[in-house]
Amino acid sequence: MIFIPIWDGSHGCASFIVGDDADGRAIVVDPLAAIGADTYILSAAEVGLKIVGVIETHVHADHHSIARELAQKTDLLVSMGHKAPLRDAFNPLHDGDQFDLGGVQVTVWETPGHTPDSISLVVTDKTRSSDPWLVLSGDSLFVGDVGRPDLVDPTPESTERAALDQFHSVHDKILSLPDTTELYPAHYGASACGGLFLSPKPISTVGYERRWNRFAQITDPQAFVTEVLSLLKPPPVDASLIRDHNLGSQQSH
């Protein structure tokens, strides 16, 4: 497997190239405008990989995505959770969908909470083991924290419902993975998508978070919701503008 994390520390954003060196195909996950579409194309090409999928773990509200441009330049459609309210055409992903990259298999898990369309990607290298090797957890489980539930709709009812969704995504899905599974969330450090306990360290393991993440320790759904809501940071000032940009080029009527 070839796995290239590309980080933007100034915004605390993570993006990834995942591919199979023996097969020559790759996907790009959460490409960043701050990095630029061409960098992903050239980085993949020079390790022998052709980009066959451009995937967003959710509609981002904290940074500009370059997924559309990257997809255009590679003759693809952006792939996203089927609930994403995009204005442009996209390839809708459902729970259990797979990207087959030869020996490397990427499985889509719907993990709503931060947004209704949030997904995580479970990555297995079948030439090594049938165990998942890593999970790209998007804005579900973070290192030390969980994705905030209030950026799509900040009303109290919606925020509470989203926080409850996040509980189930984190506890029933991400934490069902083996302890050895590496955890690569979409954010770390300064990111506005996390809470007060978001670590500046960009990666962890499912086992470490199971033991030491305060939100993984809370097994009661209502207590989880209460804790998440009581620890909310102020929303980023330009969240709705950025989200609107990431929703697509065409204006809604």
Next chain:
Amino acid sequence: MSTSLTAQDFFQQVQDGSALLLDVSPAHAYSKAHPAGSYNVPFHRRGWGQEIKRALNGQTPPLGVFADNTVIAEAAKESLTAAGLSVPFTFDRGVKGWDQEGLPVESVKDLTVDELARNLDNYVVVDVREPYELRSGIVPGAINIPIGQLQGRASELDRSKPHAIICASGNRSASAASWLSQQGLEVANVVGGMSLWMGGRHPVERV
């Protein structure tokens, strides 16, 4: 700056032997399909144009760049131009576009590791990795010709037998296989190379 040369014009020059067409795609893509007569030199950002210049050894034929992507085609052209080479032709619409122009496409014959394991007696296996890489094990009976020595040592190969070309992951072997087939040898590229051979628990000889 625009290219006035059509694909047909440039291909004519390639056939005459007066121009070189460089397919700058990753080896896996090239192996599946590429313009007839093209050479595979996958683009990278570390002095790639200078590498091509050194390989040309003082010759300065007009060069064509072939890719399936504008970003890669432009970056490759820029790198060659910066090295002082002349690039009168670029094509960024890939094999599909090449085919639409009515121009011939070739491919390297693929061989899976399972097919090779079943027919090991029928092939001369040529491992094009560097000698130190062989320590992890080789396909039983494979001969080693590092890819850099291939041009000088191709004459050692038995033209009456089919050859299976292998490397670590199938990248270098794809380039090597295409070059050998252009020299008139019967060759196949082992897809996924030693990585899949060992992953599939096929027998390995330690050297």
